[in-house]
Amino acid sequence: MKIVVCVKAVPSSTEVRFDPVSHTIIRDGKQAVINPFDAAALECALRIRETAGAHVTTLSMGIPDTVRILRDTVARGADEAVLLSDRAFAGSDTLATSYALACAVRKTGVPDLLICGKMAVDGDTAQIGPELAAALGIPAVTNVKEILSVGEDRIGVIRESDDGEQEVSVCLPALITVVKSIVDPRMPSIAGIRAAEAAAVSVWTAEEIGADPERTGLAGSATQVVRTFSPERKKECVYIEGSAVEQADRLRALVEELS
Amino acid sequence: MNIYELTQEYEIYLRDESRSIGHAASISFPENEAEMREIIMQMNAGGTPVTIQGGRTGLAAGAVPYGGHVMNLSKMDQLLDVTAEDGRYSFTVRPGMVLANLRKIIAGRKIDPEKMRSGPDAALAFINDREYFFPTDPTETSATIGGIAACNASGARSYKFGAARNHITRIRMILADGRIADIRRGEVFASGRRLVLPLTDGSSISAEIPSYQMPACKNASGYYARHDMDAVDLLIGSDGTLGAISEIGIELLPLPAYIWGVSCFLQDEDRAVRLTNALRDGFRNLAAIEYFDKGALDILREQKRKNTAFSALPALKKEYSCCIYAEIQEEDESAALQTLLQIGKCLTACGGREEDTWVARSDTDRETQQFFRHAVPESVNMLIDERKKTDPSITKLAGDMAVPDEHLAEVMHMYRETLAAAGLQSAVWGHMGNNHLHVNILPRDSRDYSLGKQLIAGWAEKVTAMGGAVSAEHGVGKLKRDFLAIMYGSARIEEMAALKKAFDPKGIFGRGNLFAAEVMVPSAGREAVPAGERETEAAE
Numbered sequence: 021m022k023i024v025v026c027v028k029a030v031p032s033s034t035e036v037r038f039d040p041v042s043h044t045i046i047r048d049g050k051q052a053v054i055n056p057f058d059a060a061a062l063e064c065a066l067r068i069r070e071t072a073g074a075h076v077t078t079l080s081m082g083i084p085d086t087v088r089i090l091r092d093t094v095a096r097g098a099d100e101a102v103l104l105s106d107r108a109f110a111g112s113d114t115l116a117t118s119y120a121l122a123c124a125v126r127k128t129g130v131p132d133l134l135i136c137g138k139m140a141v142d143g144d145t146a147q148i149g150p151e152l153a154a155a156l157g158i159p160a161v162t163n164v165k166e167i168l169s170v171g172e173d174r175i176g177v178i179r180e181s182d183d184g185e186q187e188v189s190v191c192l193p194a195l196i197t198v199v200k201s202i203v204d205p206r207m208p209s210i211a212g213i214r215a216a217e218a219a220a221v222s223v224w225t226a227e228e229i230g231a232d233p234e235r236t237g238l239a240g241s242a243t244q245v246v247r248t249f250s251p252e253r254k255k256e257c258v259y260i261e262g263s264a265v266e267q268a269d270r271l272r273a274l275v276e277e278l279s
Numbered sequence: 280m281n282i283y284e285l286t287q288e289y290e291i292y293l294r295d296e297s298r299s300i301g302h303a304a305s306i307s308f309p310e311n312e313a314e315m316r317e318i319i320m321q322m323n324a325g326g327t328p329v330t331i332q333g334g335r336t337g338l339a340a341g342a343v344p345y346g347g348h349v350m351n352l353s354k355m356d357q358l359l360d361v362t363a364e365d366g367r368y369s370f371t372v373r374p375g376m377v378l379a380n381l382r383k384i385i386a387g388r389k390i391d392p393e394k395m396r397s398g399p400d401a402a403l404a405f406i407n408d409r410e411y412f413f414p415t416d417p418t419e420t421s422a423t424i425g426g427i428a429a430c431n432a433s434g435a436r437s438y439k440f441g442a443a444r445n446h447i448t449r450i451r452m453i454l455a456d457g458r459i460a461d462i463r464r465g466e467v468f469a470s471g472r473r474l475v476l477p478l479t480d481g482s483s484i485s486a487e488i489p490s491y492q493m494p495a496c497k498n499a500s501g502y503y504a505r506h507d508m509d510a511v512d513l514l515i516g517s518d519g520t521l522g523a524i525s526e527i528g529i530e531l532l533p534l535p536a537y538i539w540g541v542s543c544f545l546q547d548e549d550r551a552v553r554l555t556n557a558l559r560d561g562f563r564n565l566a567a568i569e570y571f572d573k574g575a576l577d578i579l580r581e582q583k584r585k586n587t588a589f590s591a592l593p594a595l596k597k598e599y600s601c602c603i604y605a606e607i608q609e610e611d612e613s614a615a616l617q618t619l620l621q622i623g624k625c626l627t628a629c630g631g632r633e634e635d636t637w638v639a640r641s642d643t644d645r646e647t648q649q650f651f652r653h654a655v656p657e658s659v660n661m662l663i664d665e666r667k668k669t670d671p672s673i674t675k676l677a678g679d680m681a682v683p684d685e686h687l688a689e690v691m692h693m694y695r696e697t698l699a700a701a702g703l704q705s706a707v708w709g710h711m712g713n714n715h716l717h718v719n720i721l722p723r724d725s726r727d728y729s730l731g732k733q734l735i736a737g738w739a740e741k742v743t744a745m746g747g748a749v750s751a752e753h754g755v756g757k758l759k760r761d762f763l764a765i766m767y768g769s770a771r772i773e774e775m776a777a778l779k780k781a782f783d784p785k786g787i788f789g790r791g792n793l794f795a796a797e798v799m800v801p802s803a804g805r806e807a808v809p810a811g812e813r814e815t816e817a818a819e
Contacts, residue, residue, distance in 0.1 A: 204591050207593065207637040207638055209634050209636045214633065
């Protein structure tokens, strides 16, 4: 079985600090880390490999330094890692990103199973998994919280839905996105890190994966990030006093004012 | 100034993490130094004992009152100032500042520069500078900085950074009569063993520093005593017996760019000692070398199996009976990598396998490692709490002793042989790099409890004979003062009492800490301790 796990490098902290005088963002210089949802996706792949046998490839798109994140996935047990890195990819939204990932996946042949994290902690879009499946023309099962069985031609999972849970059996090849709590990712070992340092991480350009320039980067993006900012949070507290009836009347008036 | 009768409502303030229970007549929660001073002077006038409390996380009952008044400083938790000197930042904090909160302030730069006592400049520079940290890292992060200073606490990283003393630059302390000592490191020194301590009102205190030689290892046993010592070192680690700390200056260090933790698993304790010695000899950039024995790992295995709260613990292979955790700190990633790979070779040479190590290089992995390390004491406390349901008289018994490097293997064998001979269940963990293990005896009944107490007293004698310390980081408080007497002898204990008397003639502060209140009175013609304040043993 061949498994591809998509991983994204994300900032190590979700807390944004501002200089109290200049009001500019303070860069703490911390290195990017693997998106925690993707770490869970990799752990799922490694566990499938332990029970059913598989070849696990991790795939990412990003700046050259993302090799460091991919090397870490090899340290944790991935068999090989591929990075898509090219100025042509700059400014990609989820549509252009999933197109590029699909091109890379096709280059080596569509695997039996693709596993993505449900979403990335920086963008929170949860779009890459479904878009990649659509680009490849394979079924997608999102928000998987448990893998029940992995066969030669089917995978059985439980997914979280708005109404509760669904048990789904889907034919392979397929793509699943997993929630963070599905498994606790293992830590790398010294032996794994030693092997990862010696491993070659393939770096592919847009041309090498045969990507159409019109569908990559800014040109291929249906959306653009216009501005990034920390949301302003306002808290106001109104104390309502009086009898129960008076309080209820005042509460109703307040709700009406707000709506 | 509010002083409350210590009614049932305030009962929790009669206890600390040592699980000892004391007694007191009144309690206060001062909010500023003026209130502290007023209460202290009032208590001193009546000869009423005053026990100072911070987070009540101590393990030696130093904050458990033996009568009199409890002064709880939890409301005095402000950051007062940020200063910069020679490229280093110092914070001035009130004693009730909780360690976890201090860390949040440092990491998140949660500082209002305009509110800093010496102006906004240093705070603004700090906010925009690289990351810094306070290296003292006791497991319990609800400890207060005042408590940390009072017992000279340390933690895992003391292997590299030493105890809290090394990072405290100033102590401001209110004495029993209301006078104030405000001592900065490097300004006041003893002359030999004679100390003249200047006070803020222009007066001074003269005192003899005890004549003992401190052990050449990690030590939090009794007053710091050394020829020509810095006066601030006497106030640090004085276990709440000399006065009440109202401000503390702490120095921060630049946070290393790379902090990697590695857990190495081994099949027996002798190999763990060999690996520890190899790490100590071969590496200069390790911040911590920690140990977990089979008893500790078995408790974790059981917790993971039975308790869903611990299900996220990484699985422990059954062939391993102990673990050495080392923390690498480096400014350069390639140097950190080289160190890690070298540790792998040392581990292999000691019979371990690189494949069965856990390496934490990211915050997520570090959190997992920390969860594992902190789950050990937490699980032991849960186990004892469960056993207390059938026999309320028992409690956890724990050693906090350290020895010089050359006695590591010897002290480990001593613990192992005596525990086996007594047939007691135990879990051992702690700071192997400092030859400082927390040997926890887990009594199943009152017989085990009694045997365990005898065993630990025996260890105190043997550790003293090895040139070690009976308390390496928890302080002496009330529970280890008998061990302190074993370590230094009664004549030196009387010297400590004489020193205390110079600061606190009526002996109101921390009564029962370090030594019994009666020791304060000269041997010939000892006066009676004031009625109602005679020391009574805390119930464990």
